[in-house]
Amino acid sequence: MFETVKIPKKIDDKCLLEAVVEIQFEPSVAEEAVFGILYSHLKNEFGKVENLPLSQIPPQFRNTAPDLIYKPYHKLSKPGFVVQIGNRVISITTEGKYCGWDNFTKEIGDIILTLQKSEVVKEFKRLGVRYVNSFSETSLRDLNLTLKIGEDDIIDQPTNFVTVFATDELKAVLRLSNNSRIGEKADEYKIIDIDVETSLEGKDFFQQHEKLILAAHDFEKKVFFGLLSPNFLKTLNPVYA
Numbered sequence: 001m002f003e004t005v006k007i008p009k010k011i012d013d014k015c016l017l018e019a020v021v022e023i024q025f026e027p028s029v030a031e032e033a034v035f036g037i038l039y040s041h042l043k044n045e046f047g048k049v050e051n052l053p054l055s056q057i058p059p060q061f062r063n064t065a066p067d068l069i070y071k072p073y074h075k076l077s078k079p080g081f082v083v084q085i086g087n088r089v090i091s092i093t094t095e096g097k098y099c100g101w102d103n104f105t106k107e108i109g110d111i112i113l114t115l116q117k118s119e120v121v122k123e124f125k126r127l128g129v130r131y132v133n134s135f136s137e138t139s140l141r142d143l144n145l146t147l148k149i150g151e152d153d154i155i156d157q158p159t160n161f162v163t164v165f166a167t168d169e170l171k172a173v174l175r176l177s178n179n180s181r182i183g184e185k186a187d188e189y190k191i192i193d194i195d196v197e198t199s200l201e202g203k204d205f206f207q208q209h210e211k212l213i214l215a216a217h218d219f220e221k222k223v224f225f226g227l228l229s230p231n232f233l234k235t236l237n238p239v240y241a
Contacts, residue, residue: 001165002222008238013098015236017191020130021108021213022091023115023205024070028122031063031087035074038085041114046076046083054086063087070126081107088125090115101217105210112209124200129216131224134189140178142232170219172196174227192227196220 027034039049054062055073062068072084072091082093092111094104115121140147140155147155158179165172175193196216205212225233 002219002226005222005226006240007221007225008233009241010239011233011236013100015133015135016094016098017132017134018130019094019098019104019132020091020128021104022089022126022128022130023112023124024089024126024128024200025115025121025124027088027120029120032059034087034120035085037118037120038090038114039074039076041118042076042083046078046081048077050075050077052084083111091128105213108213109210112206116206124203124205126197127200127205127212127216128195128197129213129220130193130195131220132194133192133224135192136189138190138232138235140176140190142229143176143227144229145176145227165223167219170196170198170216172219172223174223192224194220194223196223 029037043049052073052075054068054071057068062071062073070086070089072086072089074085076083076085077095080095080097080099082095084091084093090111092107098104099107140159145155147153147159147161156178159177160179161174161176163174165174173195175191175195177189177191177193196219198212198216200212203212228236
């Protein structure tokens with residue numbers, strides 16, 4: 001699937017809300033020590049620190065609840081990037097104008113090097129690469145998508161749609177919405193949210209991280225560009241190599 005999709009080298013990135021790379025792991029140190037150790041390596045670069053709401057939940061609950069153990073509790077930021085850290089997870093997110101994949105991968109590499117130097121990881125569990133785009137002056141009809149119940153076309157109805165595409169190694173969760181609101185804005189936006197994940201169990205992530213992250217990123221691009229109609233893609237001013 002998506003093997004014939006032609007992927008441009010560059011498009012207008014004004015519609016990109018955020019790009020995220022998340023790494024889940026089992027710690028080699030006490031769970032409550034993970035943030036302090038990582039912060040000691042990151043504090044000179046990421047000076048702004050914020051405790052997230054989940055940090056207020058008692059450790060005995062957040063360290064055992066299945067839906068909380070891989071959630072972040074602290075947020076570090078610098079211009080252009082945000083790092084979020086939990087006892088078993090670290091993620092890096094772009095903020096503001098997208099910096100481009102080459103610059104983003106440099107920041108990702110620095111975070112992975114920090115994980116390696118800090119020695120807080122016992123084993124890796126999951127890698128996620130997620131891109132979220134928003135569009136105001138378009139509709140789901142501009143996508144290569146048909147939504148019907150029986151003979152009734154429902155693509156213009158307020159819609160939230162989720163589906164999954166998978167290969168042997170990768171799984172992409174696609175979420176579409178045509179009635180989302182961003183922040184306090186009253187306008188409705190169309191959201192294309194693609195989250196690609198792969199298991200890291202049994203893999204040497206420190207040695208293979210560039211290959212694994214690139215594979216997830218490439219699969220995300222195939223799903224995204226496979227979803228866009230030719231006319232809609234033209235509005236994003238694609239540039240091909």
